[in-house]
Each structure stands twice: as C-alpha cells, then as structure tokens.
Amino acid sequence: MSYGKLDHRNGDLPRGEHQMFRMHAQNITKPQTRTLPRRLRRLEAESIEIMREVVADFRKPVMLYSIGKDSSVMLHLAQKAFYPAKVPFSLLHVDTTWKFREMISFRDETAQRLGINLIVHVNRDGIERGINPIDSGSTLHTQVMKTDALKQALDLYGFDAAFGGARRDEEKSRAKERIFSFRSRGHVWDPCNQRPELWNLFNTRSRKGETMRVFAISNWTELDVWEYIMLEDIPVVPLYFAKKRWVVHRNGALIMVDDERLPLVSNETPELKMMRFRTLGCYPLSGAIESDAITIKDIVAEMQVATVSERQGRLIDTDEVASMEKKKREGYF
Amino acid sequence: MDTDALRELTFTDSKDQLRFITCGSVGDGKSTLIGRFLHDSKAIYEDQLQTLARDSVKHGTTGDAIDFALLVDGLEAEREQGITIDVAYRFFTTPRRSFMVADTPGHEQYTRNMATGASNAQLAVIVIDARKGVLVQTRRHSYICSLLGIRHVVVALNKMDLIDYRKEVFDRIVADYVKFASNLGFTSVAAIPISARHDDNIINRSRNTDWFHGPCLLDYLESIDIQSETAGLPFRFPVQWVNRPNMDFRGYAGTVVSGSIAVGDEIVVPASGRNSRVKQIVTYDGELVRAEAGDAVTITLADEIDIGRGDIIAKPTERPEVADQFAAHVIWMDQEDMVPGRSYGFRIGTQSSASGSITAMKYRIDVNTGAHVAARTLRLNEIGFCKIATALPATFDAYEANRRTGSFIVIDRDTNRTVGAGMIAFPLRRAANIARQPLSLGKKERTALKHQRPCIIWFTGLSGAGKSTIANLVDQKLFAMSYHTMLLDGDNLRHGPNRDLGLTESDRAENIRGAGEVAKLMVDSGLLVICSFISPYKAERDMVRDAVGDGEFIEVFVDTPIGECVRRDPKGLYAKAKSGMVKTFTGVDAPYEAPSVPEIHLTTLNQQPERLADTVLNCLAARGIIVPTNRTEN
Ligand SMILES: Nc1nc2c(ncn2[C@@H]2O[C@H](COP(=O)(O)OP(=O)(O)OP(=O)(O)O)[C@@H](O)[C@H]2O)c(=O)[nH]1
Ligand SMILES: [Mg+2]
Secondary structure, eight states, X not given: OOOOOTTOOTTSOOXXXXXXXXXXXOOOOOOOOOOOOHHHHHHHHHHHHHHHHHHHXXXXXXXXXXXXXXXXXXXXXXXXXXXXXXXXXXEEEEOOSOBOHHHHHHHHHHHHHHTOOEEEEOOHHHHHTTOOXXXXXXXXXXXXXXXXXXXXXXXXXXXXXXXXXXXXXXXXXXXXXXXXXXXXXXXXXXGGGOOOOOTTOOOOOOOTTOXXXXXXXXXXXXXXXXXXXXXXXXXXXXXXXXEEEEEEEEXXXXXXXXXXXXXXXXXXXXXXXXXXXXXXXXXXXXXXEEOOOOSHHHHHHHHHTOOSOGGGGBGGGGXXXXXXXXXXXXXXX | OOTHHHHHSOOGGGSOEEEEEEXXXXXXXXXXXXXXXXXXXXXXXXXXXXXXXXXXXXXXXXXXXXXXXXXXXXXXXHHHHTSOOSOEEEEEEOSSOEEEEEEOOOSGGGHXXXXXXXXXXXXXXXXXXXXXXXXXHHHHHHHHHHHTTOOEEEEEEEOGGGGTTOHHHHHHHHHHHHHHHTTXXXXXEEEEEOBTTTTBSSXXXXXXXXXXXXXXXXXXXXXXXXXXXXXXXXXXXXXXXXXXXXXXXXXXXXXXXXXXXXXXXXXXXXXXXXXXXXXXXXXXXOOBSEEETTOEEEEEESSOOOOOTTOEEBBXXXXXXXXXXXXXXXXXXXXXXXXXXXXXXXXXXXXXXXEEEEEEEEEEEOTTTOOEXXXXXXXXXXXXXXXXXXXXXXXXXXXXXXXXXXXXXXXXXXXXXXXXXXXXXXXEEEOSOSSXXXXXXXXXXXXXXXXXXXXXXXXXXXXXXXXXXXXXXXXXXXXXXXXXXXXXXXXXXXXXXXXXXXXXXXXXXXXXXXXXXXXXXXXXXXXXXXXXXXXXXXXXXXXXXXXXXXXXXXXXXXXXOXXXXXXXXXXXXXXXXXXXXXXXXXXXXXXXXXXXXXXXXXXXXXXXXXXXXXXXXXXXHHTTSSOSSOOOOX
16 A cells, blocks of 8 residues: 555545446435344444445455355445445455355356456366365365465455455454454464554555455344344345255264265265255355244344354364464465 | 334344443453353353363363353463453343443553554443452553543452452452542443352352442443433544546545534535535435434535545534644554654544654653653553644544544554554644635746756665765756756755754654755755755655655665775764764664665666766656756746
8 A cells, every 4th residue: 555645535536447347336226215223224334434445445455255144245235335336346256166056156146136246266276186175174175275265366366455254253263353454475364463453443554465354244243144134135045044955964964965076975865854054155064954944034033042153064163273263374264 | 025024023233232341450350251241141152162161171271160261362372371462352142232342451562452442442341350459450451441532431350259259358449449540531430349250240149249239240231321422523524435436426435423414514624625515415225314423324515626535524613623733642552662753654534644743752651640751752552642743734623522533543654563543632733724725826836937847856875875976966967957956965954954963763753854844845946856865764765755746756775785885984984883983873783774666776886976877867857857958948
C-alpha cells in the first residue's frame, strides 16, 4: 500500500480491473423493506463497513468462496455493501475436486445469477501427484489441495487481500485472530505477534508480497448466520436441508456416497437415511447428521438445542490438537 | 419465507448485546472466569468439553480438575506457557442478554493486546487475586480502560477459596482499589467476591460468602444498564468509499457513527467548507428516509461537490474540528521507542493514509500514581500526552466527545506495524479560513513566471559519499542552463535554523523535518531545490516526499561503500568517530537506511563527479523536469 496524503481521494476508484465491475449497476430490484433484529443489523453493518474498507484501501481484493453457508452470507453482505454498484471483486473457489456435486452446481449457478466473476483454482500439481482425501489422508490432502492451492492462486493472480468467512466462534485459535489478519511473505500467520487492532481503525498497510486475510463475519455466531439466512431469504446449498440420501458409517461419522469414487470397505453397505450437513467440505471428509430439518426454520430450531459443535462433522480438525492453528500458520484460510 | 417463523422463534438477536473485557494482572484468573462463563451458559458443546478434558490432562494447571482457562487460551504458545498472550473474542447468550467478551492477557508484555480488547468494550471486569491485591498491572489496565472511555468497571475479587472467603480481605482490597480508581472517571465501580475455579458468585450466589449481599457476577452483567455511547451525539458520517457505478450515480458509502440524518437535511463537509443537502439514503433494501447511528448506508447529495474517502459529512450547526495539530494521549505499542519528529503514518477515522509526526512529548503518565513525568519519548506500553502535527488538516472530535471520530492509530512507515494508539484531547491550531478561498498568488502562478517545473532533488548517502560535490555540480550546470535553483546543505542548515539540534535519532529527524519544510516553501516559490543531507532514515525522507506533490521529490542515492568513505574522510569525521570524539556517527555507530527505490541511484566507485552530475541531469530530463538543451530566458 502506498502512502498517499491525507486528502488522497482514494475513494474515487480502485485502479485497474475494478473499473469494469463498476460500469454497470446491479439491476435495481428492491426487496420489501424488512426489519432485522437489532443485533443482526449491527453485525450486518459491521461486516459491510469491513468490506468497504478493503475495497477502498487494497489494490486487488478477492473473496474466498467456499460455497458454504458462511460464504453465502458473505456474498449477500457484499451485494449490500456496494449496492447499487456490482460487487467489485472476484470470487475465488479453491477446488479440491472432492466437493459435493451439489456444491459445484450451486457455485456455478450463484456466480451466474449474480453476474460475478468466479475463479476456480485447482492445484494441478497435487492432482498429478495423485493426492486425494481417501488414500493420502486428510492432513496431506488438505495441505496440498487446500492450503498450497490457495497460496498458489493468491500468488498467481496477485491478490493483496482475501475475504474469508471464518467466524471466531468456530474454533479456539480463530477466536484469537484479528479481523484484518496480516500474512507475511509466504502467507504465514504469526499468532503471537499480531498487529494491535483497536476500535474499527484497521491497519490495511502491507508491503509487496505481504497480504491480508480479512474475516468480515468474525463476530457472527453459527446461530446468527442461520437466523440471518432465514430472515434475508439467502440461497444455500440444498445439502444443508434434510433429505433421504445414501450414506455409510465410517470412523463414527456418516459419510455420504456422493459419487463412485468413494471405495466401500467390505462391511459397508450404503443406507438411505434422512440426513443433512451442518458444515460442508470435501465429501469423504464431511460428516452428516441425522436430521428432519427440511426448512430453515427447522434448522434454526435444531441449532438452538444442538449439543455438539459444527466442527464435530469435520474430520480434518481432529487430526492433532493444535491443528487449526498449525494449518493457519502455514497459510490455510 | 414462512412468515410465522418470525413469530414462533425467539431470537437471540432481540436481546441487546453487552461487550465487556476481563483484565487485570497475570494469573489472576481472567481466562478461568471466562471459561467458566462459557461452560455454565452452555456455550460449550459436548465435543468441545471432551477436548477440554483431554487438554486439561495435558496442559492443565489445576491438577485433576478441569482447567477452564484452556477453553479460551487457544494458542499453542499460551497452553504451553500457561498464560494468555492475545485477546480471545468469545460469545455467549443467556435468556436475558447476549455477550461478546474479550479475554485479555495480564502480562505486561502484551498490554497492546489488552488495549485492543478494551477499545470496543463497554464494561471491564477487573480480576484481582485475593492473595495479592491491587498490583501494577491492575492499575495499568484500569488506567487504560479509563483512557479508552470505559465507564463501568466491576472488580471481581478472585480466588476467594484460597483465603477462606474472608470478608475483611475483600473489604481491604476493594477499599484500596476504590481509592486508586476515584479519579479515573468511572461512572460505576462494583465489587464481587468470587472463585472462578469453584463457581462462587459467578452464575449463582455462593453460600461461602454469606456476608456479601450484592448480586453474583452474571446477574450484575445481565442487569447493568449501559447508555448507548452515541445517544445524543452530533451527526457524523465518515466517507469510506465513493460509489460510482455509472455516470448518473455518485454516492458516499459509510456508516453513520453518531447522530442521525434525513433526506433533505443540510450537510457540510468541514474540511472543505462545502455545503449541500441529502438527496437520497440508498441501501440494498430500499431507500431510507432517515439513517441513524450504526446504519451502513450510501448517501447521495443534491450538489456535485468534491468529497472523498477520509472526509466526514456533518451538519452545518454541529461541526467537528478541522486542524493539522492536536494534543492527544498515546499508548505506545512497539518494541522500538517513539521518535518525536519522525514521520509516521496516521490513521484517523477513514483518513487511512495520513502522514504526520509527534512534534512534542508533553509528559508520560505514571500508571501507578497518575503523576505526570517529564519524558522525551515513550517506550513499549507507556502512555503519554503529546502534540501531533499532520501533513494536511484532519477532521475529528475530541475522544471524550466521540470515541469513533476521536481515535487514531500510529503506523511505522517502514515496517507498517501498528506502533501506537491515540485519543485526541483537543485541537492545537485550527485550520484557518475553512471555506477556502483560492490564494491570490499560488505555486502555479509563481512557477509559471519562471517557466520551469519546481521539485526537490534530494541527495542522500553516507558522510563523505560525495553528495555535496555532485550536488554543487548539478546546481552549477542547472544555473548555466538558466534554471532558477537553490542549494540546501546539511552543514549550512545546521549552522542556521537548526543550530540547536544534535545527533540523536530524534534530533536528526527534526533536522530533516526542518530542511523538508524549507525545501517545500522553495518548491512553492517555483524553484528547483537541490538538497544534500546524509538523511539516514527512510521515514524522514518519505516525510519530505509526502510534503510535496507527486513527482516533485527526486531521491538521489549517492552510493559509496563505507570503506571508501572512511578512506576519503574529507572532514576527518570518521577518524573522530572511531576515537570516540564524535558520538552516534552514521555508518559507524548509527544506522543508515539505504533507499530501496530511489529515483536516481549513483554508484560512485571509480566514477568522476562530473559524469555523475551529468547522469543526474539526464534523469531529470527523462522525467520532463528540465529540457536537455540550453534554454534562454524569455
Ligand atoms: N484456587 C483458585 N485458583 C484459581 C481461581 N481462578 C483461577 N485460578 C487458577 O489461577 C491460575 C491462572 O488462571 P488464569 O485464568 O490462566 O489466569 P489469567 O488471569 O487468565 O492469566 P493471564 O491471562 O495469563 O494474565 C490457573 O492455574 C487457575 O486454575 C480461583 O478462583 N481459585
Ligand atoms: Mg488469561
């Protein structure tokens, strides 16, 4: 970031490619004015403010789009933040090639519906090495196909800021992370030496090669996210809703048989079960929950009495105690 | 959407949220307390509890019992060291209220992280170990809370189990604290005897403290009435971003930080003095008639006036301050001491790329006594009161009047670290004639008369590198080409206006600042100003760069290896430095920060000064500053 002067009219237009996004306004179709509960309104405004800061101060931001509920909310907030202009950045999906098929179709529909540029990045090197979640194990798969892939994509396109949909209530090391999370060269997070972050005065400066991860919905809880999705009528991947799907029991988790790539062990027979997902990722690594929640209202009600965390379903987190922190230091989301 | 969903479900959202912190000295039990809260308010899921039980065996400090601190001390280093290093933000909800808590570290080394947590809090739980009483960190944190505008504190006198729940201990320590805190400006100070470990007076009243008649901590937090911070304040709208999707729409995107505004209201941009009226208040969900504190909106105006990021929109009757000098409290947060006079980056509201400097330290505050101590600088975690000057006028309020428009952060221009946080007390020199009239004679007119493009040609390099020799030659050559020039030299300024300055880091900074100011005035008068200064620090050179327009600062790095400079030693200074007669000599025992991308880089070894001067002229020509051929005055 260069040091302009106090009156540096930065707000005018970020340079370069943003221009093209700003040429046409979003089609102005105004939904009915609705009243959100005060708390959600505050969270919404806070996230919008963060997004505008990024667009005003960074050269080339991007939004990491993981297709999950949090990404859906982030994207919705981005539309609000820049209205009537279109969302002035691209979406980046780091595709491990093991996402649920319904996620991929939802992703493509969403980008098309909103007219947003979508970049899909796959770590080709990982594919060539034959890395996959089943044989390579979740740790290596995540490292190569998610962390390395993300770093590749950020470097390849030269993004200097990347929005992530992580929330502080998700995990104990996330609870420690700043909203503007500075990454030194190589995308490294240094958790014991974070920049102080006072008030809403974010330090957006970085030198060449350094980047920022920006967690615009840091202060939302899982319940906030669902309530907001319900009240704002935000589309989410159908896998969040209960339906009869083919699953197998494996290592104490319910794994959906999403395609023929999932090798079944001798004693595994797929069963048709009423189930849904609380969190989505690579299908062989995502545990489903048995549920009858078929509407968002049901989901919110289920959430309010849930006794296990959403990360319970994520096989990648339990590998080692400090695994999330470790992955984040290495450049994970 | 299913409409009765709205009716049937109880929203956590309809409850207001209390944002509080825990603070106090290291090991007093803050994290344990928060872990306990999270646990007892059912914010912890079963799988997380299982993990906690496993973690307690491995990292716990509590023997066989569960170590609740491990619910919040989430970093590996924290678990290994058994202390909190950085602030954890956690959320929990009870039937009466929802909470966002920032659990802050007690260790002095991490005070800046405590300040981070405190900056957005409405209330502080000051945890004190009943065995130890009020300690330095208790006082420091209380002081910072007060400075940051927290008006409600509750003393949680913890580890009562270890002192047999004795009333007299509680009374003595609370009396101590109240005495200390009496002039910190808190509106309410409550005190509760607790044991975070054994859940006394946290979620439930404890039978171990029959003598205590107040509420338990949770009851207190659920019921305390905290006035909205922004209620009744004047309208302030810092512009974040100009939204211009097409030729027909120009909106100012931002969040109303205080007050409210309605369509048709008259507004002013205090920095320029321009007025207009609100035409629309645009949101994705439809246009609004009125926007209030906390609303993120986009405002359009009836007139086309020049507004950009960093401007504040206000009402003509309630204007913020506009000034380029102000007094402020500063908390220093960096390993490297503050350098008064040095150029720092400042972020004031949405004015995110301001530059300025701390021009004078008034005093440092002793956090133990509140006494004002004379000081020339601030070290890590020290708090002081100082004067600050910005390169261009800033728009702000006093912090006491408005937390959002009265705060700023200080950024090191080289490393980009956040090195300080400040709270503005009052403006020192209001920017005069705010509705600016064009000056009758300006730089443009003066320059036009001379038919040249003014600029600063800044030579930097070690003593003996050859700066003055080359600068003199450039000066003579330009003069011969009929350009109006002026030569400023380190030595002639040090004998003149900067006579009183020595060679310390901050005096060097001040010397360059002075030189920069003089050079800028000369640029305004239309001259090509040739400057020759060792100017060892990048921050100071950049400050001069920022003081003039784009392309008006040409940095010439005279690059001569130190060995060669010592060999030349034209003034015998290196010899003196070696013998200790001259202290803090650049290149010997003071650093020289070479420019990373100078406009002109001269490697002097085996080169004739004549040739090097020509190189400079060629570069100036390439930049369109001079015309390469001789010109004749017309
Ligand atoms: N006996 C007893 N021990 C306690 C109590 N509260 C905390 N402790 C113990 O005190 C030690 C320090 O507790 P922490 O919660 O980590 O203290 P802290 O204030 O968060 O420390 P920092 O964040 O590093 O400043 C731990 O071993 C706790 O188990 C209490 O009420 N009674
Ligand atoms: Mg702690």
